[in-house]
Amino acid sequence: MSSHLPIVPIVLPMIAAPLCSLLRRPALIWPLTTGVGWLVFAACAALLMQVVESGPIVYTMANWDAPIGIEYRIDLLNAYILVLVSGIAAVVLLYAPQSAASELPQDRHHLFCAAFLLCLTGLLGITITGDAFNVYVFLEISSLASYALISVSRDPRALKAAYKYLIMGTIGATFILIAVGLMYMMTGTLNMADLAQRVKMVEDTRTILMAFAFLSIGIMLKIALFPMHAWLPNAYSYAPSLVTAFIAATSTKVSLYVFLRFVFTIFGAEYAFDTLGFNDVLLPLALLGIVVASAVAIYQTDLKRLLAYSSVAQIGYIVLGISMGTVTGLTAGLAHMFNHALMKGALFLAVGCIVLRLHSSRLEDMAGLGKRMPITSFAFVLGGLGLIGVPLTAGFISKWYLLLGTLELGWWPVTVLLLISSLLAVAYVWRFVEVAYFQPPPAEASSDEAPLSMQIPLWMLLATTLYFGLQTDVTAGLAQRAALWLLGGGQ
Template sequence: MLAHLPVLQVLLPLMAAPLCLFLRRPYLVWIFTLIVSGLAFLISISLLQQVMVSGTLVYEMGGWSGPWGIEYRIDKLSAFLLLIITAMSTVILLAAQTSIQKEIPENRQIYFYILYLFSFTGMLGIVSTGDVFNVFVFLEISSLSAYALIALGKDRRALWAAYQYLIMGTIGATFILIGIGLMYQMTGTLNMDDLARRLPEVAQTRTVFAAFAFFIVGVCLKLALFPLHLWLPNAYAYAPSIVTAFLAATATKVAVYLLIRFTFSVFDLSFSFTALPLQTLFVILGLIGIFVASTAAIYQKNVKHLFAYSSIAQVGYMIVGYSIGTTMGLMATLLHLFNHALMKSALFLALGAVMYRIGSVQLSSFHGLGRQMPFTMAAIVAGGLSLIGVPLTVGFVSKWYLVLAAIENGWWPVAVLILLGSLLAIIYVWRIVEVAYFKEPVAGTDGVREAPMALLMPVWLLVGANIYFGVDTRFSVDMAQAAARSLFGVSP
């Protein structure tokens, strides 16, 4: 069975989703989904071990090899991403039942879990596959279910946000499809490995250049890289809390993965960074993204909006690290990928707990919450500290490596700007702290109590991880380093 693990990783949630329809009771479906996600997590651990020991795993679908069939190709980078996605999904699902109970009508809860599983499957599929068209198919699985999930939010603005996301996402996906078509036209293959071999021959043609450009723009739309981020804040703000936590922890990460995969493995790096002035472009966009989004975050009245903008800023950090273009820079990006997933899932889940008790995440309703919901607020503060990059949290670790990478490359101004960006984070996190701890509770909210254990436990699990991986950095740093090195072709 061990040889089948690469496909089982994706197949398990995929097959589980239609089975949910047969279970009929939301509670049973939740247990079932949780078990499936947990199993997927175990599989990803096992895959990671295999990859670390024996190198890249290749699995041929239908027994057809290489460019004729579709193959799954799991290397260190994929295995790392699989681990992040499955771990986040499992922890978030722990809280799902309690939070969903409040936010989604009962007759739609089963559909929620099915869509959740599909979204999960789609992301796993994108990360595992070694075929560019298969990427498109799984991208659509994950996006379609994400649109529907966002639309399940209580507020009617959720519908509008989902519609905008659908339009933007589909344009992005179609751009990717055009890119794939152009690549296929010039090489005759869809297999990533095969493409990497055949692209250099035609690398100088205008068609391949356009293919690259379309692909990058398509991915950046999904990535919500400034200035293509407009769909993100509303989508995150009005989606059900669980969905926000899940998407924030995973969706943009998968897009970053695609960017790295295509620029490093499919097109080789020398092409990627010379065909377009990509490096300069990305550094600039990344930095502008950090500042514009962080500044926007400061002025938000809705705390979910606030953290959504902060997510865009964090994408900026990842892109800056990526475009430094050294092993160190890439490593910082991957590290931040892992760390950001931890922070944002903790924060958004904690907001889910606030939503559960108060039914709103407007900043004005946070008055005095520090006393009424001490544990939840403490979690938000801890997550916020991590976001700023205070020592002993994961945020510090990734910022540290990011700054090191910039300095190593002689990019002093970039390093300074990264640190300045963190100052902005202090301001927006402080606003929440101020309201929650130093203002009197609004009259008539005396009855507000601490969130139930079912929500607090996963939140604190994530906060614990934030602190643990901030102190003991061996696992995350080693993994990020190994993945980055393998992409640069340095044998470990």
């Protein structure tokens, strides 16, 4: 059984998805989906343990060996992402039934669960696979499912957001497809380990250069790196709250993983950064993203939208870490990927609780929320502190590493910019604090906390962020090992 463990996270949700659409009864499908989510999480955690103990796991599909068949290859980096994605999915699923009952049309729950599971399959598949074309296929599975998840919202504007995401997402994915094709053309292989060896032999050709260009643009669209983030704010603000929480926490992170995988292990840091000077492209985009998106976030009137812009900024931090090309920088990027997923997941879950009671995510409706929903408001503020990077939260650890990275390189202006951007984060989190704690609640408002079934998942995620804020050796330690491994070319 244990030898087939790597296939479990893919097959289980993939089989459960059509089952959900057949069963149709909410009383059956929610326990099924949640159960699958937790089983997948357990499988991923077991895989991570195994990788930490005894090194990479290679699983060949149907016993066809690597160059011909598709292989799943799990190493430290993707085991880490697998646990992150499946963990967030499991927690969000605990939260989902209550939130879905109020935000989704009653007759669509089974389809919603099916799409959710397919999205999970796709995200885990992208992460686990060792085959370049397989990445494209899973990417499209997860993307198509997420377009459906976004559009199921009661807000009709979600339809337009999903359409926009579909157009941009498909362009991005097709670019990746072109890049994979060009690489195949030059090397005759789709297996990532093979590609890594053979691309080096032909890296001076223009075809490989074009492959790199298509790949990086395609993935940047998926990551929503500024200025290619246009699809993100609308998609996040109009989607149902639990979808936003799930997608915001996982989807961009998985795309970032694809980016790391291709750039560092296939093309190699030396080719990307030294030969092409790719970091000179990433650095300004990351910095612009951080400053512009943080500034735009301050002026939002809708809490979900505010968080969406903050996501664009936080992606900037991650990319900034990557663009440094040093161990410290990459550690910061990886740690922030993990921490941001947890924090943003928690924050969007808190927004979901608020939307459940207020039926609105507009800031002006949240006057006096600190009195009406004290626990949820407190949770939001804690998450917000993490975004700012206050000590004792997980956000502090990754920002600390980012600062160390810039100091190591002597990038003083960037250091200053990072500190300023933290102040911008204070400003946008303060928007909520001001409305919730310093404005009196409307007279007719009653105090009404969200149900426990939603509070518990929210606090689970928050507790993890606080835990990782104190236990730095877990995230930062793992991230550092993965960073060293990546810079070594993933061998």
